[in-house]
Amino acid sequence: MGTDKFFSVSMPVHNAEKYLDETIESVLNQDYDNFELVLVNDASTDGSPAICEKWQGRYPGKIRTVDNDVKGSLCARRTCIRESRGEYLYIMDADDTLSSFGAMKKWNEVIQETGCDLLIFNETEKGKTTFRGTPFEEGKPIEGKNRAILYEQFAVIGELNVLWDKVFHRELVDSSEEIYRENAFLSHGTDFFQSIAIISAAKKAVYLNEKLYEYRVTPGSITHRYNPNMLRSAEALIRRRNQLAQTWDPQPEDLEEKLKASALNEFCTVINKARKADLPAEEKEKIYQDISRNPLFLEALGQKGRLPLKKQEIVSLLARGQIKLLNTLLSVSGKE
Numbered sequence: 001m002g003t004d005k006f007f008s009v010s011m012p013v014h015n016a017e018k019y020l021d022e023t024i025e026s027v028l029n030q031d032y033d034n035f036e037l038v039l040v041n042d043a044s045t046d047g048s049p050a051i052c053e054k055w056q057g058r059y060p061g062k063i064r065t066v067d068n069d070v071k072g073s074l075c076a077r078r079t080c081i082r083e084s085r086g087e088y089l090y091i092m093d094a095d096d097t098l099s100s101f102g103a104m105k106k107w108n109e110v111i112q113e114t115g116c117d118l119l120i121f122n123e124t125e126k127g128k129t130t131f132r133g134t135p136f137e138e139g140k141p142i143e144g145k146n147r148a149i150l151y152e153q154f155a156v157i158g159e160l161n162v163l164w165d166k167v168f169h170r171e172l173v174d175s176s177e178e179i180y181r182e183n184a185f186l187s188h189g190t191d192f193f194q195s196i197a198i199i200s201a202a203k204k205a206v207y208l209n210e211k212l213y214e215y216r217v218t219p220g221s222i223t224h225r226y227n228p229n230m231l232r233s234a235e236a237l238i239r240r241r242n243q244l245a246q247t248w249d250p251q252p253e254d255l256e257e258k259l260k261a262s263a264l265n266e267f268c269t270v271i272n273k274a275r276k277a278d279l280p281a282e283e284k285e286k287i288y289q290d291i292s293r294n295p296l297f298l299e300a301l302g303q304k305g306r307l308p309l310k311k312q313e314i315v316s317l318l319a320r321g322q323i324k325l326l327n328t329l330l331s332v333s334g335k336e
Helices: 020-028 048-058 073-083 103-114 144-157 178-182 190-201 230-245 255-276 281-292 295-306 309-319 323-333
Strands: 007-013 035-041 063-067 088-091 118-125 166-169 204-215
Touching (some): 007 020, 007 073, 020 035, 020 048, 035 048, 035 073, 048 063, 073 088, 073 178, 073 190, 088 103, 103 118, 144 230, 144 255, 166 190, 190 230, 230 255, 230 295, 255 295, 255 309, 255 323, 281 309, 281 323, 295 309, 309 323
Parallel strands (some): 007 035, 007 088, 035 063
Antiparallel strands (some): 088 166
């Protein structure tokens, strides 16, 4: 076994003071020492910057604190990558934790044994495994023609979107900074926007069926509320997926059809967020109307049969222009 790998663990920090100490401690308490921790302050207005400075003062050779130059989680994650010095990078959220003190040691063991440039592992949400039905054989490198399995997870299943379930070699990072600045407005899907580039560039991936990360559901976070930029964000995510899918080799079967079904799923996400939001009926109807006229939505309509039945019903109502009926039916569903 060669020299231990140097890991850069980083996290965007935005108003995370409630959980930040616990998160940082879960990293520092690892049974592995060859790592750095990069804390990226993303325009926090609470006590988060002071907490970061406190920990940096205690571990000046281990922890660095930097400021994000373009506000928003997408560019904050790019700052994480840009500031990381390690051979392998890992980006986590500032309100979650590494659920095992042996996580980094395990990363090192698997990377040393397999030579993989991408390591994917499991996470939990309130003790429940969130990555389900994996098609991967644990420990067996996913390379060559089998990489289509990874792409399939993006195009069809919608798994692997997050960053916190993967450790990746720095060479997998796409070099373009401009595309991230142009899409700094993203209201959701910021993990996906970077993850799909990493997945697309990976030559050898390995899946580890161990729960090494604990995801905390935080009410009111950007992930769980409606944002006026959601429709624009959905369009950006669809285009990002379509563009990088052209680089996949080999490509999954029926890729174009599956990409269109994924596009419909993106629009359904916007609809679901709007459904739960405290918005006037007229504003919700305007959102649904805009989706029904969107060229990317219209182009994908032929693949609605690939969606679950409830989503098929929503898409059908949109396609027929029955906006008020759709709003009424969704309103009956409530905000659960």
